[in-house]
Amino acid sequence: MATQKRVRKSPEERRAEVYGAARAIALESGLAAVTQRAVAERVGVAPALVTHYVTRMELLVAEVFRDIAREELELVRASVEAVGDDPIERVVALLRGLIEDYRRDVALIWVDGWSLSRRNDDLAAVLVEEARAWEGFAAEVFQAGDAAGAFHAPDPLALARFVVGATDGLSAQSAVWTGVERETVGYVLEAVAALLRIPAEELARASY
Amino acid sequence: MATQKRVRKSPEERRAEVYGAARAIALESGLAAVTQRAVAERVGVAPALVTHYVTRMELLVAEVFRDIAREELELVRASVEAVGDDPIERVVALLRGLIEDYRRDVALIWVDGWSLSRRNDDLAAVLVEEARAWEGFAAEVFQAGDAAGAFHAPDPLALARFVVGATDGLSAQSAVWTGVERETVGYVLEAVAALLRIPAEELARASY
DNA sequence: GGTCTAGTTGACCAAGTGATCAATAACTGA
DNA sequence: TCAGTTATTGATCACTTGGTCAACTAGACC
Structure with a gap:
């Protein structure tokens, strides 16, 4: 609408704006909504400027996904580290991070x-990478507990895959529906x- | 390419062709690939004919999804009925149907x-409907076993939601990766x- | 204050989407 | 055989997508 006076910013700052807008759009409306024009409008800039900083939109989408996923993992990792060394409490923290704290928008992003990864190879590569990172972290938690003799986890990676896969499904489910998160945690535990x-x-004891 | 002689078929037959093509495309390339032109090309017909039979493409996509999901459910339902009345064997059949037999393409369709349901209201409605149907069936299996005293399932619907949600995640996981289905069934059981x-x-005993 | 770098933009293009509609022609039935 | 019904089509529209590029100009620097 307004023919606002054009402002000129440093490449770094503009790049950050474009990137931040893409991320916000992804969280609000999904990865499919991250389009050249949507990002441009949010930044308040001409569509051409987006491609000027982004080279390929597919890459921007992949990058946004990667950072959202990675940030979520780091959050959970931090909360697991925060509970200390007790293997059981670490498992509980992991499971809570996988379900309870799982934000609706992030679950939908996954x-x-x-x-989308069917049509976006960059995204597909990132997705596999991030999924493996999640599995790897979960496997570490299980492996450490098994080594310490706190519980039985002879194949930590397989167990991690199972737990992450199952909780992903549950997160997606509770992201679409509502009000079932409470009992879900109980079943998972x-x-x-x-x-x-x-x-x-x-x-259960460690969980409150 | 070829200006093939135009053939004239009965509305019912043509409708079935269009519908079948849409379904095939969905299973092969995903719901997003079900476009007017893709369907038309597969049937070997002008794009306009598709809309002539379909009214709205969104509805076609929703309908295709509904039938794929429903058929899968009926398949599992049949395999559960086939094992007889033993509650435990019925649970095993249900779980196998949810994981092992889950076809890769169907998991991806889900x-x-x-x-897509974020942008397709018709699809969203169908999706919720079909998910509830799955839950309802699983709940029946659990409820019957609980009533018969074969196992403990005080809240069959909540348990069903949990199991369906978790196995959905696992199905999606093994649809994208490969070779982990075997051990997954063991963990689920x-x-x-x-x-x-x-x-x-x-x-485990009932499962071979 | 003038100059020049480079950030920014408008005007495009090609491709793909769903959808409409008058015109065409294939088959049916008399 | 020959109309008449209607299944089918080509042309075309409106809209969205990603992407390019010459032209414009904001702001830093001298």
């Missing part, structure tokens, strides 16, 4: 990612306790 | 569905056995 060959109360 | 308060061997 779903978008899997769907109980199921994982069984897989770890420890009484369910052990996880 | 992911596509969740992602073990985890569900714990939730049902029965020894893991009970499910």
